[in-house]
Amino acid sequence: MHGIVTIVQWxxxxxxxxxxxQEEIVDEFSMFEDWMQRYEYMIELGKSLPMIKExxxxxxxxxxxxQSKVWVHAExxxxxxxxxxxxxxxxxxxxxxxxxxxxxxxxxxxxxDAETRFIDEIGLKEHLSPTRANGxxxxxxxxxxxxxxxxxxxx
Amino acid sequence: xxxxxxxxxxxxxxxxxLNRKVNGYPLVYLDNxxxxxxxxxxxxxxxxxxxxxxxxxxxxxxxxxxxATDVYEQARQKIQKHFNAAKSHEIxxxxxxxxxxxxxxxxxxxxxxxxxxxIVSALEHHSNIxxxxxxxxxxxxxxxxxxxSLDGKLVMEEYHKLLSHRTxxxxxxxxxxxxxxxxxxxxxxxAAHNIGAAVLIDGAQAAPHIKADVQKLDVDFYVVSAxxxxxxxxxGMLYGKExxxxxxxxxxxxxxxxxxxxxxKTTYADxxxxxxxxxxxxxxxxxxxxALDYMNAIGFDAIAQYEHELLEYASKELLAIDGxxxxxxxxxxxxxxxxxxxxxxxxxxxxxLDKLGVAVRTGHHCAQPIMDFxxxxxxxxxxxxxxxxxxxxxxxxxxxxxxxxxxx
Numbered sequence: 001m002h003g004i005v006t007i008v009q010w011x012x013x014x015x016x017x018x019x020x021x022q023e024e025i026v027d028e029f030s031m032f033e034d035w036m037q038r039y040e041y042m043i044e045l046g047k048s049l050p051m052i053k054e055x056x057x058x059x060x061x062x063x064x065x066x067q068s069k070v071w072v073h074a075e076x077x078x079x080x081x082x083x084x085x086x087x088x089x090x091x092x093x094x095x096x097x098x099x100x101x102x103x104x105x106x107x108x109x110x111x112x113d114a115e116t117r118f119i120d121e122i123g124l125k126e127h128l129s130p131t132r133a134n135g136x137x138x139x140x141x142x143x144x145x146x147x148x149x150x151x152x153x154x155x
Numbered sequence: 156x157x158x159x160x161x162x163x164x165x166x167x168x169x170x171x172x173l174n175r176k177v178n179g180y181p182l183v184y185l186d187n188x189x190x191x192x193x194x195x196x197x198x199x200x201x202x203x204x205x206x207x208x209x210x211x212x213x214x215x216x217x218x219x220x221x222x223a224t225d226v227y228e229q230a231r232q233k234i235q236k237h238f239n240a241a242k243s244h245e246i247x248x249x250x251x252x253x254x255x256x257x258x259x260x261x262x263x264x265x266x267x268x269x270x271x272x273x274i275v276s277a278l279e280h281h282s283n284i285x286x287x288x289x290x291x292x293x294x295x296x297x298x299x300x301x302x303x304s305l306d307g308k309l310v311m312e313e314y315h316k317l318l319s320h321r322t323x324x325x326x327x328x329x330x331x332x333x334x335x336x337x338x339x340x341x342x343x344x345x346a347a348h349n350i351g352a353a354v355l356i357d358g359a360q361a362a363p364h365i366k367a368d369v370q371k372l373d374v375d376f377y378v379v380s381a382x383x384x385x386x387x388x389x390x391g392m393l394y395g396k397e398x399x400x401x402x403x404x405x406x407x408x409x410x411x412x413x414x415x416x417x418x419x420k421t422t423y424a425d426x427x428x429x430x431x432x433x434x435x436x437x438x439x440x441x442x443x444x445x446a447l448d449y450m451n452a453i454g455f456d457a458i459a460q461y462e463h464e465l466l467e468y469a470s471k472e473l474l475a476i477d478g479x480x481x482x483x484x485x486x487x488x489x490x491x492x493x494x495x496x497x498x499x500x501x502x503x504x505x506x507x508l509d510k511l512g513v514a515v516r517t518g519h520h521c522a523q524p525i526m527d528f529x530x531x532x533x534x535x536x537x538x539x540x541x542x543x544x545x546x547x548x549x550x551x552x553x554x555x556x557x558x559x560x561x562x563x
Contacts, residue, residue, distance in 0.1 A: 036561075039561065067517060092502065092503075
């Protein structure tokens with residue numbers, strides 16, 4: 001799998017809008033022919049996830065509704081929200097990495113307004129079900145909640 | 156090499172769902188401990204009921220109602236015969252194991268006082284812990300737990316120490332859902348009876364594999380769900396000794412469970428109707444009977460022998476994978492393998508297996524105390540049925556190896 005796609009540098013995304021990043025992710029995933037390549041890529045993405053600092057891996061920062069543990073931390077840098085995260089499961093890490101790549105370094109308002117239909121387009125639709133054990137829906141909700149909280153702070 | 160004691164290919168043809176594909180691969184269904192698949196004969200019984208004699212039971216004078224009543228009551232007798240209950244009115248139709256447990260727990264509320272003790276095992280499903288905690292909150296009774304050992308067995312010396320004149324009720328599953336351990340319920344029942352305590356056994360995980368004889372066990376209450384043994388969901392049975400069922404107050408009020416009603420007083424119907432308020436799951440009860448017919452035609456001895464061979468083969472093949480650990484390593488177990496691979500999350504393994512068409516359960520299996528005991532987030536659980544094959548074990552093992560390569 002290594003070499004199919006080089007891992008996108010997070011830094012390159014800094015000036016892109018959420019929509020542009022989502023289009024880029026959809027493009028990347030369109031290269032894969034089967035689920036295995038998609039999963040292998042997600043596993044790679046998981047490994048490149050901006051790692052949350054140990055001090056933030058607290059029970060308070062765990063997202064409920066996942067079979068695996070997911071910790072998320074949010075911090076304002078200027079007028080942009082920066083997310084870091086971790087999970088004890090690798091595929092879950094890959095999923096959260098995709099979300100963070102989309103939402104991190106964005107303005108809270110843009111995060112609140114963002115669509116997440118691209119998840120469907122990259123063949124991860126099955127993960128979107130609210131009852132799905134990995135809690136993708138809970139993750140999106142939590143990231144948006146952070147955005148709402150920081151938006152209030154900015155106002 | 157597995158010596159099939161029956162014709163596995165013919166048996167597989169009885170289950171239409173086994174022909175389907177999942178994510179482009181033939182379905183390998185190894186989540187039987189969660190729910191079993193349904194043979195055509197049971198599906199036919201459901202279709203037959205709704206096509207030919209759907210009617211409310213026990214009250215209509217018309218032919219359809221009488222036909223439905225007859226077949227429903229025949230199903231009760233099939234269940235009675237299967238579990239060898241002395242009387243058919245000792246069989247109460249429920250919506251499933253959880254309903255049966257709550258019915259008994261609720262009934263015991265009127266017998267318990269502060270300081271009385273209820274004993275449960277550390278190997279329980281959540282549904283077997285919560286009703287007792289609620290009962291203790293209501294009555295002031297105290298919950299005691301039989302501890303488990305690392306190999307997934309109950310520590311029986313500790314159980315005997317817990318028993319006292321304060322013990323009123325002992326609850327334990329016949330087989331652990333998370334690990335497959337077969338518990339020594341004969342010893343548990345006899346020791347509880349010695350000090351005058353009643354015993355409820357959760358037979359949900361045992362019933363698909365072991366034919367329990369409630370009279371021989373001398374158990375006071377035994378509960379099962381039909382959907383774990385080739386029947387439909389939403390129906391199950393509570394067996395209770397007649398003397399106990401007469402003592403317990405009704406659980407729910409409604410139609411069917413009354414003899415006479417005035418605004419001053421209601422007298423309750425006789426057993427089993429006292430505990431069957433409202434229109435029951437008629438079709439479900441009938442299909443439950445059909446499921447027992449189906450399984451008994453194959454034979455529980457043959458089923459047990461075949462599943463044991465599958466278990467031994469699967470255990471051997473899985474243990475050959477480097478870093479794989481099986482939890483609940485006892486000789487006395489049903490065809491359930493709960494495992495982890497060192498350094499990998501069960502959720503990741505389960506997700507990849509799903510992509511390969513292999514259905515397993517991942518997580519804590521509603522038995523968090525057991526996972527806490529082992530200090531793990533959960534396990535991957537493959538649970539086998541008599542319609543699974545050695546070839547499916549091979550697909551599972553290859554899938555686990557593939558997952559391991561992808562995830563490492």
